[in-house]
Each structure stands twice: as C-alpha cells, then as structure tokens.
Amino acid sequence: MDPHLLRTFVTVAGLGSFSAAARELGYTQSAVSQHIAALENDLGAALLLRRPVVPTEAGARLLEHAGPLLLRLDAARADIARLLAVPAGRLTLGVTPLAMSSRLTRSLAELRGEQPGLAIAVRTAGHSAVVRSVATGELDLALVDGIAAPSDPLHLPETGPLTATGVAEEPPAVVLPAGHPLAGREGVRLVDLGDARWIDAPDIAVGRDRLRTVCGYDGFPVSLRYEGTDVRGLVALVAAGHGLALLPRSVLEDACGVVGIAVTAPRTVHRVEALHAGTGTGPAALLAARLASAWSGTADLVRA
Amino acid sequence: MDPHLLRTFVTVAGLGSFSAAARELGYTQSAVSQHIAALENDLGAALLLRRPVVPTEAGARLLEHAGPLLLRLDAARADIARLLAVPAGRLTLGVTPLAMSSRLTRSLAELRGEQPGLAIAVRTAGHSAVVRSVATGELDLALVDGIAAPSDPLHLPETGPLTATGVAEEPPAVVLPAGHPLAGREGVRLVDLGDARWIDAPDIAVGRDRLRTVCGYDGFPVSLRYEGTDVRGLVALVAAGHGLALLPRSVLEDACGVVGIAVTAPRTVHRVEALHAGTGTGPAALLAARLASAWSGTADLVRA
C-alpha cells in the first residue's frame, strides 16, 4: 500500500478514467494500470470495474481510508517543514464562508495597523479545502465553522497536532422560504424536519451527513446539491422553495425572501474555530489568541 | 515517506537503537541506517540524535504523525480483508478493564446459550491496544471506556469507519486514600485538584492528557505512572497515598482503603462504547446491539 499507489487510485476513481489519471499525475497509461493492478493484487480484491471505471465495494471502502491517509501524510511533511521554515512576514488566512465576521475583519485591521510590513492574504473556500490547506501549511491560519453541541469542539478530520481555538458561537436557524407553512413558528425540532427536503451545501455550513449524526436520525433527503461557497446563492435557492438549510442566525439579517426558525432540539450551536499549527508565535497565533480573547469562550485545546 | 521507512523510524525511536530495531524488523543494521538516512534526506531535517538515539524536535513531530498513520494503513487493509472473509463462527472480544460489567458477562452468557457452536474469546488490554486491534481486525468487537461530556461520544483515534455504540454511562469519582483531608467532602471540582498529585494510568481509565483537555487546565502533575491493566493494583497505590485517580463510581464498591468523591465540575460521565466494523451482521454486531438496547442510551453513530 505505497502512498503513490493510493494516490493514483484516488485519482483514477475520481476521474473515472485510467488515461485521464495518467495525464493528471504525469504517468503513462501503462504505469497507472500497473499501479491499480499492484494494489488489487496486494489486497486480493478487485477495486475498480472497467468500462466504465467505477469503484467496487472494496474500492469504495479503500477510498474512505485513502483520502484521510494522504492528507495526514501531507500534513506530516508540512509539519516538519514548518519547523525549519524561516518566519516570513506574511499571513495567509483561510476562511469558510460562514466563519467570516465583522470581528475578524476588525481584528485583521488592527493587526495590519500594528505590523504594516505584514503581507496579508485572505482566501475563502469550503470546509475540507480549508482544513486541508492549514494542515499542509498552505495556510497559516484558518477560521472554520460548523455545528456542535454547546461549548463542544468542532468535529474536524484528524490531521495531527493543530491548535483549535473557539472564537464564536451563535444559535443556528432553519431557513425557510417566506411563504412556508412553518414560517410563523417560534421554534422547531430538527427531527420534525427529517422528512422535509434539504439543500446539501457541504462547502458552506452543515452538510447532510452532519445533520444526520447530530440528530441521530437517518432522514434529511436531499432535494438539491449546492456546490460553491457563495451564501447568497444558497439563500436564493431556499427562497425559491428548493429546500431547507441550516445556517447561523446572523446570516439571515440581511437576507430577504426567507425566514429563520430557531432550533429547539437537539441543543446545538453554530461554532467558529481558529485552526493553526501550534508551533511558533507568529502573527497566526497572535490573531487566533486575539479572536479567542475577544470572545472569551472555552479554553484552547490541542487536537489529539 | 514510504510506510516502511516510517515503520522502521518508529521502531528505532521506540527501542532507542538501530540494531535492536533491525533485529525486531528482520532487517540488517545497515538497512535500518539507510532507512533513517532516506527519511532524513527526504524531509531535509535530522530526525534522530545518535549515541544515544533520541528523537530531535522534528523527529518527535514525525512520531506524532507516524503512529496514527500506520494504524490507519493497517485499518484500511483489515477493512478490505473483512469484506472478503468468510464469517467464521467465532467472536473475539476486547475489553478495557473498566468497560467490564455484569451486563456484559450476562449478555455474553445469553449469546453462548443461543449459539452453542460459537467460539468466544475475551481479551483485556489497554485502550490504545484494544482500539488498534479492532481496527486491524484482530478483534471482532471492543468495549472501550473513557470520560466524555454527558451523552457525547468518546474521543477515539480515527481509524476509519467503525460503528461506535454507547452501552453505559455512570458518574466518575475522584479516588482518595481513606485518611485524605478531602475524604469527607460531598463533591469536588476537578480544577480544584489540578495541583494535587495524580497517578497516570493510561491503560486503565483517564490519562493525564485527557484530564487536561476535559478541564481545559494545564495542571495535574504526575506522581507516578502506572503501566498495566489491573485495577486493584491502581486502587492499592491510591490507598497508599501515592496519588489520586479518576474512576467510575461503581469500581469503588468493593475497594477498601479508599473513598470516592463525586465530581461536580466539569459535568462528565464515564462512558462505555462498543466498537465494531459496521459491515456484516455477525455475532459482534448482534452483541453490540443487545448491549446498547439494554442501556437504551444515545443512538448509534458512525465515526467519520
């Protein structure tokens, strides 16, 4: 199970083609074929069906492992590289769409005032991309949002020792089109909406899988999958009646055509955490500490 | 970063010797030396100091990643192997010491009555060993205990898709020698004991690191490290005044020389979970379901 083989396997499975994967990875078609054959031989199971190229059951199982595995591998390499790197005068910041806040923009402005030479870059992307980037060192600091039990840490993929600091919490709300029968309600239980149609927007806030585990209920059928990080687009889809979504309450203040209903059960919060490599006391650690102290929430914790 | 190199690296670091690692792994001294050299060359950093052999800072960092990485790799292989394996008439059960209960023994007796041909084996071991074994398929089912917030899942290392089911919860207690000044108290806050001396018994219940993250407090100095899985030995050490420990309340019923004080803050429970590969409906899944329904606690959840 050489990581190279694993990498070509996920590429092939992702692209659905040996030759496309070969181009992507800079191999020949033949090498890719040999990689897959080696993996299948090693594990003693067929991993892909050919023509069309689709994962078998065993292949699907392997895919679940391969992603986190390769991520961890990159994270390990980046972690060591960081120890040796010279502390450059730059701060690259990743933000998931719903983690953006006025407190962040203000703290960032302060920091810029104090350290005029500091080159600041901000990038927004989906959850997985942001976490991946901070783990691999492309980002110095990430602000990630998600749903969790009150004062509980977010459930993030394990990528090694990253320092996670809570920087904000607020109640989530179910977003409905303005004319929806439930629109007048004070509050709803999530399980009561388990059979309603939901928009699955994994790059924005609360994906369907997360809803299921939070509620312990296997429902939440998906009406539409929304790939992208623009919140206004998602709100527009809800307003047009395509389905429901779960968003932090404050997002709805300047949204029209929709209403937000408080969630009465299960008791959860929309939480934002700052994620950075624990090492060093650069601008990333400084900004994270500032954001945390401005919130004065739960203490720092190091993810195991 | 070939897994083989990683494996020899952790072995060398663990044994503190190149030649001992070579014997352990069936390599020659030279090969081990070349492995380490290759890793150091690849990462561009010294990983080990020689004579004596101790990890450098970068090496220590890599060690934090290497363990989980290799575990995941084994888990992936085992996961695929399970898909192909014939369902043998055997149930191998792993239990951490504090997860053993009369409900388990009773359910096991029931199962044996219903399936007389079933070969049942029970093994007790420390947390990490048990989790590792169920991930790699050596165990069909594991019962693991730990401390968590009420009705929260345990914090276990990510090894891929395992089904975790809560099967018991009870309040934890701080264990003190009978003559201790606090022995008469109704309850204590854990942070108030942050400066007391603790016995670190990672194979039994609540290790020092876990105490720290649960409390968000950096104290809990260790008086003594207890390596082993015998609970009576740990209780004896507490009775003799070597230090404090945190154990589930029920353990203290038949212990003498010690008293247990309830923990008032933070609000935590001692929780037991059944861990097994989600695939198939063998005796492992059956027993897990029985234990869970006997408790009727929180619903199943699949670890991401």
Next chain:
DNA sequence: CGTGATTACGGTTGACGTAATCATA
C-alpha cells in the same frame, strides 16, 4: 577496544516507459 552507526559496493528486485495486444462502446 568494543559496540554500534555509517559508508562502499554489488546483486537482485521492482518500477516505469515503449510498444504491441486485447476489449468494449
């Protein structure tokens, strides 16, 4: 000096590319 890590060197194995073959839409 002796134990134990490193370096030098050679044989074998394995990986990748070229090119021919096979299979499927």
Next chain:
DNA sequence: TATGATTACGTCAACCGTAATCACG
C-alpha cells in the same frame, strides 16, 4: 473501428545484504 485498458519486455534506479570503516563510550 476507435478509444482506452492490459500485457510483454527492456532499461534503469532503488533496495537490501555483505563487508569494511568510522565514532562514541
């Protein structure tokens, strides 16, 4: 029949073992 996966085979690098060298205790 054309696109795309597999197989055959040659080359080259990488890996590991033997053995000589080096270095620390």
